[in-house]
Amino acid sequence: MTPKNSTRTGTACSTFIHNAGRRCERLAVKGNDTEKTDQFQGQSKSHLFNTAEGILREEHGLKSIGTEVPLYGGNGALDRREDEPYLYNIPPSISPIYRKMPKSLQVGIWSLATLSSRKAWKHGLTQIQIIRTLLKVLFRSLLCSVLVEDFLFSPSRVDTKTMLSKKWLPSELSKFSNVTATIPTLVNPIQENNFTDQLTVGPLGVHFLEYVNKENAAGNCNEQYDFDAIYFNHGFGASSLSWLPAIPSLTERLRAKVSVAHDAPGFGFTTRLPTFGVKNGLVPYSAAGSAALGNTLLLNRIESFDKEGKKEETSASTKQGLKRVGLFGHSMGCAATLHMALSLPQHIEKTIVLVAPALVGSFHTTEDSSNFESKTLEKSRVKTSISWILRLQPVKFRTLVATFISCLRQVVLDFPLMLILRRLVGQPNFWSKGLRLAWGDPDILSKSDALRYKWPSIGTGWEEGLLAFTRSRITSTQSYNGGEIQLLSDVLRLPNVSVIITAGTKDNVIHLKNARKIADHFNDTGKVVFVEFCGRGHNPFEENSLEFVQKIQEAITA
Numbered sequence: 001m002t003p004k005n006s007t008r009t010g011t012a013c014s015t016f017i018h019n020a021g022r023r024c025e026r027l028a029v030k031g032n033d034t035e036k037t038d039q040f041q042g043q044s045k046s047h048l049f050n051t052a053e054g055i056l057r058e059e060h061g062l063k064s065i066g067t068e069v070p071l072y073g074g075n076g077a078l079d080r081r082e083d084e085p086y087l088y089n090i091p092p093s094i095s096p097i098y099r100k101m102p103k104s105l106q107v108g109i110w111s112l113a114t115l116s117s118r119k120a121w122k123h124g125l126t127q128i129q130i131i132r133t134l135l136k137v138l139f140r141s142l143l144c145s146v147l148v149e150d151f152l153f154s155p156s157r158v159d160t161k162t163m164l165s166k167k168w169l170p171s172e173l174s175k176f177s178n179v180t181a182t183i184p185t186l187v188n189p190i191q192e193n194n195f196t197d198q199l200t201v202g203p204l205g206v207h208f209l210e211y212v213n214k215e216n217a218a219g220n221c222n223e224q225y226d227f228d229a230i231y232f233n234h235g236f237g238a239s240s241l242s243w244l245p246a247i248p249s250l251t252e253r254l255r256a257k258v259s260v261a262h263d264a265p266g267f268g269f270t271t272r273l274p275t276f277g278v279k280n281g282l283v284p285y286s287a288a289g290s291a292a293l294g295n296t297l298l299l300n301r302i303e304s305f306d307k308e309g310k311k312e313e314t315s316a317s318t319k320q321g322l323k324r325v326g327l328f329g330h331s332m333g334c335a336a337t338l339h340m341a342l343s344l345p346q347h348i349e350k351t352i353v354l355v356a357p358a359l360v361g362s363f364h365t366t367e368d369s370s371n372f373e374s375k376t377l378e379k380s381r382v383k384t385s386i387s388w389i390l391r392l393q394p395v396k397f398r399t400l401v402a403t404f405i406s407c408l409r410q411v412v413l414d415f416p417l418m419l420i421l422r423r424l425v426g427q428p429n430f431w432s433k434g435l436r437l438a439w440g441d442p443d444i445l446s447k448s449d450a451l452r453y454k455w456p457s458i459g460t461g462w463e464e465g466l467l468a469f470t471r472s473r474i475t476s477t478q479s480y481n482g483g484e485i486q487l488l489s490d491v492l493r494l495p496n497v498s499v500i501i502t503a504g505t506k507d508n509v510i511h512l513k514n515a516r517k518i519a520d521h522f523n524d525t526g527k528v529v530f531v532e533f534c535g536r537g538h539n540p541f542e543e544n545s546l547e548f549v550q551k552i553q554e555a556i557t558a
Contacts, residue, residue: 235331239268266469361483
């Protein structure tokens with residue numbers, strides 16, 4: 001459900017979604033003196049998000065950080081999980097796995113495969129010929145079974161429009177919004193400095209979780225909070241639902257106004273933008289692209305609460321902008337978390353929590369910093385030379401070559417990989433078996449744990465999104481100059497920053513020693529604290545959310 005146009009006028013832009021009778025209509029509003037209301041199920045709320053853009057505009061001189069258009073949905077049609085109150089069951093009419101093929105059809109397929117080789121059986125066969133014939137029958141039977149399953153019994157796929165109209169969002173905290181964001185120049189890679197235009201992400205539909213502190217939800221404007229907001233970025237193969245067990249407790253225990261977590265492009269229910277034939281099509285799938293969406297949601301969600309407050313007076317926090325935020329990242333999501341921290345205004349106090357950080361890059365000391373800079377400059381020159389040579393070629397030639405490579409990749413790589421992914425994820429116990437490898441204690445894995453990962457697989461384009469994200473990582477799309485270790489180093493140089501790095505002792509994905517190595521390398525900064533979770537694996541906030549919240553709270557208050 002991606003909007004077709006994005007309207008911007010002057011320094012302010014307001015776009016709204018009006019939902020009436022489960023029908024979405026986009027309205028563009030020009031100027032600052034016009035305000036529309038967004039109605040959903042008879043409830044009217046004001047959504048005008050212009051001031052949030054000004055926060056970064058004043059700090060970095062950006063023209064715009066982006067716009068957010070909320071669309072709120074209910075989930076009255078779904079059953080709530082008993083062991084996890086904020087999670088809903090998948091609709092009964094939806095099958096996330098391959099449906100069982102009737103035995104009569106299986107017998108028919110095997111019979112046809114056998115009859116197709118009847119001529120070979122009539123003649124006398126040697127032992128080798130018999131084996132070859134049996135292998136042919138087996139191959140034909142399996143191939144036909146796979147084709148029949150994929151055409152007639154494949155897992156269900158639901159598009160975003162259907163999910164919203166039928167209120168099939170996975171959690172009570174789920175919200176969906178059309179977001180347009182801009183990647184700030186300061187986080188663009190050095191090789192792209194020759195471009196004067198900033199890269200825009202979106203507009204695209206973003207699914208996110210939002211938990212409001214109980215005091216804030218009750219309209220208690222006089223309540224003092226330690227955090228204006230907490231933001232969460234998930235890891236590879238997951239979605240914002242992976243943080244669901246810990247979000248409510250962290251919000252209440254850390255005394256935050258609101259907590260937000262979005263599905264990174266390529267995962268969850270966030271819209272999969274097309275990449276074929278699109279310039280910079282992989283940018284939304286990069287860590288910088290996901291961070292730009294995160295900052296837009298973060299700032300606009302905070303502003304929406306201030307504007308929807310029951311009292312007329314504006315809080316001091318709103319007048320002066322955000323004062324303190326918590327930024328959580330898990331595994332590959334740590335890179336997006338660091339991008340968010342780097343591009344937020346420096347006056348905001350940032351408490352960053354990196355859980356099992358999967359950061360790519362090398363450690364550099366002061367002695368080899370000059371060598372590192374020279375190597376980086378040399379790589380930049382090589383890429384610039386290649387770009388210059390390509391620009392000398394005729395436009396039609398470049399277009400033809402790019403189209404040929406894209407078509408070849410889709411046929412040779414994308415289609416087979418998507419089929420393999422669908423076959424794997426469509427197996428009944430795929431997520432349970434995979435998560436048991438990531439859990440420190442596999443015996444505590446629950447059905448709700450697997451359900452949080454199974455939910456996003458019913459979305460249309462799940463396989464394409466995962467491949468697009470993978471390509472963005474392989475091709476280093478919008479990668480940070482110097483790598484993600486250098487990104488962490490630059491974040492630690494900012495004022496008002498503290499970093500907590502955590503790891504489980506039984507993490508088989510990102511080993512404990514790797515996380516400790518990062519913490520030890522930056523120990524001299526005095527801004528890094530290392531927290532160890534004994535007996536936990538790659539996802540300590542899911543394995544034991546209460547233990548995770550308690551240790552994080554102790555590390556922050558220490």
